[in-house]
Amino acid sequence: MNISLSITKSIHDWLYNIMPEGAASIVEMVLIGLVYLAIFAIAGLFLVLLERRVAAWFQLRIGPNRVGFQGLLQTMADALKLLSKELTGTVKADKFLYNLAPYFVIISSLMALAVIPFTKEFHAFDINIGIFFLIAVSSIGVIGILLGGWASNNKFALIGAMRSGVQTISYELSIGLSLLTMILITGSLQLSEIVEVQKSGWLIVQGHVPAIIAFMIYMIAGTAETNRAPFDMVEAESELGAGFHTEYSGMKFAYFFLAEFINMFLIAAIATTIFFGGWLSPFGITESIPWLGVLWFLGKTLTLVFLMMWFRWTFPRLRVDQLLTLEWKYLLPINLVNIVIMAIIVWLNLTIQI
């Protein structure tokens, strides 16, 4: 059995056969765009459902199980409901920025999704600065949150936006530095190459102690980056009502909501790619069947997503000053020391190669 993921290749050849080169590449881009939009929507809706089922499991409940098989269509129904809702807003809101904000958030996460390698051939945009691009693009999202909170003309939303700014800017550092630690081993920013390097052992194995520390810091910072509990300072429903999206309704709210889940997926996907070998199977057991890579990738990612949900449903929320203390007084110094240790390990060739 050797089914390769060469559907993309055959479509590519076919398109170039029937039309001129320029038109073909445009059509190709549009097609890829549509595919990724579909992935975005389906992944978002599925993750919302998953979160609800996981939450129910933690909370001695059953969760949505009526609409479709095991509630699979529940979130679809919710999305349809949200589509039909009136888009409300405050009278004195800055209308332009208010309407722009959700698109910032959703487009930044969509752009980040494009560089994630699902498997060797299912990888829309493999640039040589992959990780740098991911970090850069995902930090655009915070502008949307800031704009949304500011433009809503609501004090609760504004407090949420202020917190978001503080939080995201701080935790960007930890994300960047913990990924940088791992890049010392790979020597490349290109995601496909990072995965190739891991054929001789996942990076979390290769880098052993400092890699594990980097992974823990990355998961903490990543949870903070996606504004999820225990770092959901931005929403903090018991403190701020709904935080920055207090004044958003209908589909605009849904954009924020979906983006949160896609960001969670992205954080987990980056962790899978950097620390857990991306689409690679453990010990190369399914190396001969490349398309299984997608399943390995999704399996690893969803495990990490589950870990983040576990955090969310068992931890209380931090206070805003404790959040900053954690970052600036603990994570950042540990991270800097960790980079030096990793550099020494790489220099002395102490990495574990299987």
Next chain:
Amino acid sequence: METTTINNNFKSEEYFINMGPQHPATHGVLRLILTIDGEIIKKVEPDLGYIHRSIEKMCERDSYQQIVHLTDRMDYLSSHINNEAVCLTVENALELEVPDRVKVIRTIIGELTRIASHCLWWGVMGMDVGALTTYFYGFRDREMINDIFEETCGARLTMNYNVPGGLMFDIHPNFVKRTKDFITHFKTKIPEYDRLLTGNVIFQKRMKGVGILTREDAISFGASGPVGRGSGYSCDVRKHHPYSALDKVTFNEAIKTGGDSLARYEVRIQELWESLSIIEQLIDNIPGGEHRVTTKAVIKLPKGEFYQKVETARGEFGVYIISTGTKSPYRLKFRSPGFSNLSLLNHIAVGGKIGDLVATMATLDLVIPDIDR
């Protein structure tokens, strides 16, 4: 009025927000006018009256049997204990001796009510600090108590089980068995509460050293219940002025000296154990006999003033009746624990963050209909 407008003289960096009357953390329709500098609370000014029903005025026209039913609607989480307070006042005034059976049943149900109330408090307390899962754990156990109540008196929340002179009905035959089942069940669940929330490092950091209330301030602000006892102030009415069957049981008054949010939290968790122990001491020894002493259809209290205090889940609840000898009181005042406990919120929340205010308010365990009578 002298000063009717909202105080406008704040500094340029401060701003105010309305927390409530529709806000998840105020557990009802409490409105807090917060003066804030960035995230730091400068002043908390409660504004009440959104569900004030003037129960005290209604009591002035109602008969004593009717008044009992109104007290359910004040602190609905300790409805049984509120009922009991009015019944005790009337019984004391009439010098009516109720049977031992009534006293014991009242105490058992009172303690079950306290456990149910603390379960709910624990759930929403967790929610207020961001741990949503606690809510369902708390409600799972509270549900069992509500089922016991439902079987005995038909109601789950506003029970109306007490009447002046005794109880409305006798207990259900299953009552003793189900209560014992609950005790065995709940004894395994309190440690679970601790594992889920109490020991959590984030929770400890959020609670420790936050919202500190000294013993002197607690007394001065009239704090009672777990709020007072968290400040090391021995204020348990059940100890100092025992009523019903509480003089027959031995229990420890839960006192912590920390004075912070964590101390108030720990007091309530310990009270769960103490309440279980009180129920255990009584449940096997419910004396036989009548469940009610017949009173006149129209109860007229002798002329005079009567005061009775009881310990609800929130603290000291007092009923002050001035009677002129007619069928309804001339003046009736409810001293509700929440009202005094709310008055100290400004004192302990100033200087903290918004998150601290929410956590502190959760440890005060305010029930708004109790404050807005």
Next chain:
Amino acid sequence: MTNEALQNLIGSWFPNPEAGKVSEVEVVKVSETEDDSEEKPKAQEPVNPSLLEFTKEESQFLNIIVKPGQLHSLMSQLKSNEQTHFDYLFCLSGVDWGEELGVVYHLESTSHRHSLVVKVKTKDREDPRFDSVCDIWATAEFHEREVLDFFGIKFSNHPNLKYLILTEDWEGFPLRKDYVDEINMIVK
């Protein structure tokens, strides 16, 4: 401390100049029975050695009736004196006695565990005013605001005297006996 000892002690703080000759404080006859519901005319009692009026009639606590002018000094003494040490104001209620408006303070000492009731009354229904006890017991701040809402009794030196429960434009004082609201009140 027993009620009688309390009565002697507190009474001696405010000696009655008219009864100044009496060196030791007489104990007013306390009627323990509650059946005689008629209040005795004050003239028939022996000359009160104190400016305060003590009564234990029809109540489980010792009652002190104090004139508005002496309220604050009595209250601060009750709290600061080591022997009385009433540091816990557990109930503060406004009462409309028909002609008179007044406030009833229920006090308890957390160290001695004795209780006391202090009553203060005024006949002025237009502008009733007492001294605030906020500086003695912090809990009084809210309770006095509640009394202001429902009885229209004002408190001097209150730090923040404004309506707590009612809206600012509310007319009348709902818990007064002469309050009428034909729409919202169901009178039987």
